Amino acid sequence: MTENPTVAATFDGAPLLGVPGRSVGAALVAAGITSWRTTRRGARPRGLFCGIGVCQDCLLTVDGVPNQRACLVPLAAGMVLESGDGHA
Amino acid sequence: MREQVTHPTDPLAEPPLRVVDVAVVGAGPAGMAAAVAAAEAGAGVVLLDAGGQLGGQYWRHPAEAGPDPHGGRGCERGGHGSGPDEHEHGSDEPEPDGPEPDGHGHHGWATFLDLRARIGAAARTGTLEHRPWTSVWLAERDGDLFRLRTTPVPEAPPPHPSPRGDVLARRLVLAPGAYDRQLPVPGWDLPGVVTAGGAQALLKGSGVLVGRRVVVAGTGPFLLPVAAGLADGGAHVVALCEAADPRRWARHAGTALRQGTKLAEAAGYAVRLARHRVRPRTRTVVTEILGTDRVTGARLARVDAAGAVTGPATAVAADSVALGWGFTPQLELPLMLGAATAIGADGSLVVRVDPAQRASVPGLYVAGEATGVGGAALAVAEGHVAGRAAAGAPPDPARRREVLNHRAFARAMHAVYPVPAAWPAWPAGETLVCRCEEVSAATLRTACHDLGADDPRAARSLARVGMGRCQGRVCGWAAASLLAAETGRDLTDDDLLASSRRPLAAHVPLGTLAGLDTAADQEGSTP
Ligand SMILES: Cc1cc2nc3c(=O)[nH]c(=O)nc-3n(C[C@H](O)[C@@H](O)[C@H](O)COP(=O)(O)OP(=O)(O)OC[C@H]3O[C@@H](n4cnc5c(N)ncnc54)[C@H](O)[C@@H]3O)c2cc1C
Ligand code: FES
Numbered sequence: 229m230t231e232n233p234t235v236a237a238t239f240d241g242a243p244l245l246g247v248p249g250r251s252v253g254a255a256l257v258a259a260g261i262t263s264w265r266t267t268r269r270g271a272r273p274r275g276l277f278c279g280i281g282v283c284q285d286c287l288l289t290v291d292g293v294p295n296q297r298a299c300l301v302p303l304a305a306g307m308v309l310e311s312g313d314g315h316a
Numbered sequence: 317m318r319e320q321v322t323h324p325t326d327p328l329a330e331p332p333l334r335v336v337d338v339a340v341v342g343a344g345p346a347g348m349a350a351a352v353a354a355a356e357a358g359a360g361v362v363l364l365d366a367g368g369q370l371g372g373q374y375w376r377h378p379a380e381a382g383p384d385p386h387g388g389r390g391c392e393r394g395g396h397g398s399g400p401d402e403h404e405h406g407s408d409e410p411e412p413d414g415p416e417p418d419g420h421g422h423h424g425w426a427t428f429l430d431l432r433a434r435i436g437a438a439a440r441t442g443t444l445e446h447r448p449w450t451s452v453w454l455a456e457r458d459g460d461l462f463r464l465r466t467t468p469v470p471e472a473p474p475p476h477p478s479p480r481g482d483v484l485a486r487r488l489v490l491a492p493g494a495y496d497r498q499l500p501v502p503g504w505d506l507p508g509v510v511t512a513g514g515a516q517a518l519l520k521g522s523g524v525l526v527g528r529r530v531v532v533a534g535t536g537p538f539l540l541p542v543a544a545g546l547a548d549g550g551a552h553v554v555a556l557c558e559a560a561d562p563r564r565w566a567r568h569a570g571t572a573l574r575q576g577t578k579l580a581e582a583a584g585y586a587v588r589l590a591r592h593r594v595r596p597r598t599r600t601v602v603t604e605i606l607g608t609d610r611v612t613g614a615r616l617a618r619v620d621a622a623g624a625v626t627g628p629a630t631a632v633a634a635d636s637v638a639l640g641w642g643f644t645p646q647l648e649l650p651l652m653l654g655a656a657t658a659i660g661a662d663g664s665l666v667v668r669v670d671p672a673q674r675a676s677v678p679g680l681y682v683a684g685e686a687t688g689v690g691g692a693a694l695a696v697a698e699g700h701v702a703g704r705a706a707a708g709a710p711p712d713p714a715r716r717r718e719v720l721n722h723r724a725f726a727r728a729m730h731a732v733y734p735v736p737a738a739w740p741a742w743p744a745g746e747t748l749v750c751r752c753e754e755v756s757a758a759t760l761r762t763a764c765h766d767l768g769a770d771d772p773r774a775a776r777s778l779a780r781v782g783m784g785r786c787q788g789r790v791c792g793w794a795a796a797s798l799l800a801a802e803t804g805r806d807l808t809d810d811d812l813l814a815s816s817r818r819p820l821a822a823h824v825p826l827g828t829l830a831g832l833d834t835a836a837d838q839e840g841s842t843p
Contacts, residue, residue: 299517
């Protein structure tokens with residue numbers, strides 16, 4: 229279904245393959261990673277939910293910039309992705 | 317572009333602003349059609365959208381540009397703010413990966429390609445400018461004009477769209493679309509649970525399946541393409557649960573038959589689903605999603621016509637669940653401008669429009685899901701009507717008839733697939749209602765009965781429902797509906813207005829807000 233991944237980024241230091249221009253969230257889900265932050269009150273894991281930038285569940289840090297919506301950020305070669313929304 | 321220049325009192329404060337004839341917010345089916353209709357009627361048009369590509373939700377498709385040969389992050393098409401250079405990669409043909417990955421709706425795709433080509437043509441003559449990756453976070457009146465405050469979307473890839481500041485327009489068409497309506501269910505906050513639209517967006521935008529064993533549940537015909545897309549892509553659709561009983565279509569046979577293409581489309585999904593041995597379970601809901609740190613399964617139960625659970629639940633193993641209860645229009649911008657609203661046929665708040673798609677505010681036109689959820693074909697027809705009217709062109713009676721026919725079909729659809737009346741009894745005490753602030757149904761009920769928080773405004777201040785990062789977009793409709801049920805009254809316009817008004821329509825970097833005299837609260841800004 230998915231095209232062959234052609235670029236490599238890193239997620240928490242581990243290599244993450246994906247199709248450039250497709251969302252970072254999609255690359256994570258395709259790699260079997262379903263959560264990348266925890267909630268502030270209940271410390272519950274969260275990942276993609278709405279897929280279109282509305283729910284804010286999918287926040288992570290991209291190239292050092294916190295609070296980016298994984299469902300919107302287009303994946304690019306060499307991207308450094310870190311779990312957590314910057315409030316950990 | 318026909319334009320004029322205004323001269324601010326202090327020439328150092330701001331560069332002069334062009335005034336465009338028509339600004340269109342939203343480049344989905346409705347906004348694309350509106351922009352084309354207005355430009356072809358001779359108006360100068362600016363088309364703004366938070367997304368990087370034309371198409372909105374229905375025509376979401378993979379990034380059109382290939383990998384950046386220089387290996388950088390500029391893998392989306394560039395040209396931010398320099399016009400709708402949809403064809404800068406040298407071809408008017410769709411990119412090889414253009415057609416929707418799920419292969420459905422080639423009819424719709426042809427409409428997309430046509431609108432896209434006409435937008436490109438208008439851009440080349442300088443009549444139209446498309447600004448991708450641009451959020452409109454505030455809309456206000458400025459004398460006879462509309463002033464739109466914009467900001468680049470923080471997640472846009474480089475080269476970052478330059479902050480182009482405000483747009484001043486004589487007429488405004490708002491086509492902001494909708495998002496999935498959700499009802500809280502135990503476990504819906506587990507990773508692996510997504511909205512039905514989210515599953516579709518993942519598939520259409522990135523070709524990725526949300527899981528291998530998926531439960532699709534909720535109500536409405538939209539569940540069919542979601543399940544069919546997943547099954548075609550190789551996922552096992554463990555269960556497709558439809559809360560309603562679609563046999564109720566029999567009562568609306570006349571309306572349905574007049575919309576033959578929609579029946580054919582539904583039949584197409586049925587065939588695809590049957591091929592994958594997916595048989596929809598009607599009058600069935602997900603009562604609980606199982607798992608500790610991610611989805612491992614779901615419990616399913618039969619419900620009666622009102623949505624009351626009638627039998628014991630059965631558990632199925634699954635690694636993901638896609639939930640959808642129709643859509644909620646995105647009304648921040650029309651509400652900021654004071655547009656009159658009403659409760660629509662599906663129980664959501666919608667903008668009231670006249671036959672020319674005019675809202676109650678002079679110069680303001682609204683098209684697409686924001687006037688009532690009814691699908692992409694209705695959105696296109698409304699967009700055409702709105703665009704022509706905004707450009708001052710005479711109405712096109714054929715388009716108006718299309719709007720009426722699609723609208724009649726949408727009303728029938730909402731009658732067949734209602735949100736079950738008994739749903740407020742479903743969420744058990746610990747079920748989260750507000751995902752962001754992690755407010756449970758028990759906390760909300762206590763706030764309602766013990767603290768008198770019996771409407772969304774009070775629930776916000778007393779129980780923090782809808783106060784989190786999504787600003788109540790996800791839980792707003794459900795929380796308002798739950799509170800109304802708890803207090804034994806019908807859901808009112810006021811309830812929905814209270815949960816739909818937001819000071820800002822999009823996330824705004826702090827720096828953009830600093831220095832503005834706007835008193836609006838800053839919404840979950842990106843530092
Ligand atoms: C996630 C999702 C997936 C869907 N998938 C399908 C599908 O596969 N098939 C189907 O039949 N229906 C689908 N729908 C239903 C959908 O609403 C369609 O009926 C159709 O896309 C509606 O067209 P529209 O033009 O009214 O809105 P949309 O297509 O939603 O377009 C609205 C556009 O406005 C932009 N926008 C909104 N607010 C702002 C702002 N403040 N600033 C800048 N831009 C803004 C958005 O970025 C968006 O591109 C989906 C809905 C959702 C929410
Ligand atoms: S998944 Fe909802 S904002 Fe990204």
